[in-house]
Amino acid sequence: MRAYVFTDASLKRYAGRFVWLSMDTERADAAPFLEKFPVEGWPTLFVIDPRTERAALTWPGSATVAQLSRLLEDGERAVKGSVKGLDAKLAALDQAFTQKRHEEAARLGAKLAAEAPKDWPGRPRAVGLWINALFPLKQWEPCAKTALAELEKLPRIAAYADVVNMGLGCAGEIPKETAGRAQLLEALEKAAVDLLEKRDVPVAADDYSGMFMSVVNAREERGDEEGARAMTESWARYLEEQAEKAPSAEARTVFDSHRLTAYRKLKQPEKAVTMLQDAEKALPEDFNPPARLALAYRDMGRFDDALAASDRALARASGPRRLGILSTRAEIQQKKGDVGAAKKTLDDALAFAATLPRAQQRQGTVDSLKKQLEGLK
Amino acid sequence: MKSLSCPAALLALSLSTGAFAGEVLPFLQNDYAAAVVKAKAKGVPVFVDVWAPW
Numbered sequence: 001m002r003a004y005v006f007t008d009a010s011l012k013r014y015a016g017r018f019v020w021l022s023m024d025t026e027r028a029d030a031a032p033f034l035e036k037f038p039v040e041g042w043p044t045l046f047v048i049d050p051r052t053e054r055a056a057l058t059w060p061g062s063a064t065v066a067q068l069s070r071l072l073e074d075g076e077r078a079v080k081g082s083v084k085g086l087d088a089k090l091a092a093l094d095q096a097f098t099q100k101r102h103e104e105a106a107r108l109g110a111k112l113a114a115e116a117p118k119d120w121p122g123r124p125r126a127v128g129l130w131i132n133a134l135f136p137l138k139q140w141e142p143c144a145k146t147a148l149a150e151l152e153k154l155p156r157i158a159a160y161a162d163v164v165n166m167g168l169g170c171a172g173e174i175p176k177e178t179a180g181r182a183q184l185l186e187a188l189e190k191a192a193v194d195l196l197e198k199r200d201v202p203v204a205a206d207d208y209s210g211m212f213m214s215v216v217n218a219r220e221e222r223g224d225e226e227g228a229r230a231m232t233e234s235w236a237r238y239l240e241e242q243a244e245k246a247p248s249a250e251a252r253t254v255f256d257s258h259r260l261t262a263y264r265k266l267k268q269p270e271k272a273v274t275m276l277q278d279a280e281k282a283l284p285e286d287f288n289p290p291a292r293l294a295l296a297y298r299d300m301g302r303f304d305d306a307l308a309a310s311d312r313a314l315a316r317a318s319g320p321r322r323l324g325i326l327s328t329r330a331e332i333q334q335k336k337g338d339v340g341a342a343k344k345t346l347d348d349a350l351a352f353a354a355t356l357p358r359a360q361q362r363q364g365t366v367d368s369l370k371k372q373l374e375g376l377k
Numbered sequence: 378m379k380s381l382s383c384p385a386a387l388l389a390l391s392l393s394t395g396a397f398a399g400e401v402l403p404f405l406q407n408d409y410a411a412a413v414v415k416a417k418a419k420g421v422p423v424f425v426d427v428w429a430p431w
Contacts, residue, residue, distance in 0.1 A: 001426065012401050018424040019416040022404040025429045033409040039427050046425040050416035072424065079422040288430065321430065 001043060001062050004204050004251070008065045014072050019050075025360070026319040034359035040136075047075025056091070058098040060132050064158040064203055070125060086112070090122045097129050105133035113150070124159030131166050143170035144184045151191055158203045161211065164191045168214045172221045182222065189218045196234075205242040209258045212238060216265065229266070236262040236271075243275070249282035253289070260292050269299035280312075287316035291325050294332065303336040320360050323349055327369060330376075339376055346373040 002022075005011075023033055025042070037046060037055065045059040045068075056078035059071055077083050078091045089112050096105040109130025116123045127150050134143035147167025154160045171185045192215045195201055199208065212235035219228035239259045246252035256272075256279055263271045273296055280289035291313035297306035310329040317325055326349035333342035346369055353366050404426070405412050416423045 002428065006402055006404070006426070009401055015402055016421075018421055019412045019419065020402045020404040021409060021412040021423055021425045022406055023409070023425055023427045024407055025427060027407050029407045033407075033425075033427075036409075037425075037427070042427065042429045044427040046423075046427065048413075048416075048423040048425060050413045050421075050423055053413060056422065075422055075424070286430070 001068075004206070004254075005063065005065055005068060010065060011068070014069075017076060018047075018072065026321045028319060028357065028360075031357035031359045034357075038359065045071060047071065047079065049079045055098045057094045061162070062204075062207070064207075066202070067125075067158050070121065074122070074125070086116050086120060086122060089115075090126055093126060093129055097133055100136070102133040102136050106130055106137065106139070109133060110146075118153055119155075124154055124157060127154065128159055128162055128166075131163060131170075134170070135166075138173075140170045140173040141178065141181075141184075143167065144174060144188065148184065148187055148191075156201050158201065158207070161195060161201045161203045161207055164188060164195060165207075165211055165214050168192055168218050172218060185218050185222060189215055192218075206254060206258070209235065209239060209242070209255065213258065213261070232262050232265045236266065249279070253279045253283060253286075256289070256292060260296060264295070264299055267299075269296040272296045273300075285316060287313045287321065287325070291317070291328070294325070294328055298328065298332045298335065301335075303332050306332045307336075320353075320356055320362065320365070323353055323365050323369065326352070327372060330372060334376065343373065343376050346376070 023030055041060055043062055046055045047057040048055050057075040083091045093105055093108040093112060096108055109126050112126045113130055131143055131146055144167050147163045150163055167188045171188050174181045192211050196211055216228050216231045239255045243252050243255045260272045263269055276289045276293045290309040293309040294306045297309060313325045326345055330342040330345040349369050412423045
C-alpha cells in the first residue's frame with residue numbers, strides 16, 4: 001500500500017479530513033500504540049476517534065484506492081455519529097469486529113449481507129468482515145462455504161479477490177478427513193485461476209501475486225506437485241514482469257520477497273541473488289535485502305556468504321525484526337555443522353526477545369525459537 | 378486482504394518495505410500521542426496504517 005496506494009493522487013481530497021499516522025510495529029516507539037491497539041496481521045488499518053481514543057473501524061489487511069476511499073468515508077461518518085440505516089448496521093459490525101467480538105461480528109455480517117441489496121456499496125466490506133471474523137473462530141468450513149457462496153453475489157471488484165483468497169486459505173485449513181474438503185478447495189482454486197487468467201479485477205499486482213501463492217499452496221495441499229510447480233513458474237514470470245515495470249527501485253523491491261519465495265519453491269534460489277544484490281545497493285539502510293540474501297545463500301549451500309549477509313542484516317535491523325534474522329542465522333550455522341554457534345544464536349535471540357516491550361513480544365515467535373533450540377539438543 | 382501473522386514467515390513472504398517517495402498524504406511516523414493531539418485540535422479522526430518492514 002505504501003508504494004502503490006498511498007501515493008495515488010486521488011487520495012489528496014482526504015488529506016485534510018484526517019490526521020495520518022504510519023505505525024511501524026517493529027520500532028520501540030510503537031509500544032504505546034500497540035498496548036492500546038494490538039494487531040494480529042500486517043497491514044491493519046484503523047480509523048480512530050481522537051476524543052475517545054477508540055477505533056471506529058478496523059480493517060484487517062491491505063486495500064485498493066477504492067476500498068480505502070470507502071473505509072475513510074465510513075470511518076469519518078462513524079466518528080461523526082452520522083450513520084443510519086444499513087450504514088449504522090455496518091458501523092455496528094465494525095465495532096464488534098474492532099472489539100474482537102468475533103461471534104457477534106460473524107452474526108451481524110451474515111445478517112447484513114442477507115438484508116442488504118446486492119448493489120449496496122457497503123455490502124462487499126460487510127462480507128469481508130463476516131469472513132474475516134470466522135478466521136479467529138477457526139470456523140474453516142463455514143468460512144470456505146461462505147466465500148464460495150458469496151462469489152456468485154459479489155461484483156468483480158477488489159472484495160471479490162479478497163473473498164477468493166480468504167476462502168482458499170480457510171479451505172486449506174479444513175481437516176483433511178472432512179468430507180467435501182477437496183471439492184471446496186477445487187472450486188475456490190478454480191475461481192482463483194480464473195481471476196489470474198482474466199486479471200479483470202482492479203487489485204494491485206501484489207494482490208495478484210498473493211493469489212498465485214494461494215493457488216500454489218492449495219495445489220500443494222491437494223498433493224498436486226506438478227500443478228503446483230507449473231503455477232509457481234507462472235507466478236515467478238508474473239513477478240518478473242511486474243518488477244520490470246516498477247517505476248523505482250523502492251517499488252521494485254515490493255516484489256522481492258514473493259520472488260524469492262517463488263524461486264526457492266522452484267529450487268532456483270540463485271535466480272534471486274542479483275535481484276537482492278541490486279536491492280541492497282539501492283536501499284543501503286534496509287535490512288530486508290541482506291536478510292533475504294541470507295535465505296537464498298543458505299538454500300544454495302553458500303553458508304559463509306549467508307552468514308555475511310546475515311551480519312549486514314543484523315547491523316541494520318532493530319526490535320522484533322531481529323528475531324527472524326537470528327532464527328535464519330541459527331539454521332545456517334546448523335547446516336554448516338556449527339551446532340554450538342547455532343545454540344548460542346538462539347539463546348541470544350531468546351534473551352533479546354525477553355527485553356522487548358510487552359506489546360512487541362510475540363509468543364508464537366518465542367515458541368518457534370524454543371522449538372528450534374530444542375531440535376538442536 | 379487477510380494477511381499472514383507469523384513474523385518468521387513474513388520475513389520471506391511480506392510485500393512491505395521501507396519508506397516510499399511520493400506519498401500524497403502527510404503521514405506522521407510512529408507518534409501516536411502527537412497524532413491524537415493534532416486530531417483533537419483539528420476535530421478530525423486519526424487514520425492509522427499499521428505495518429512492518431518485513
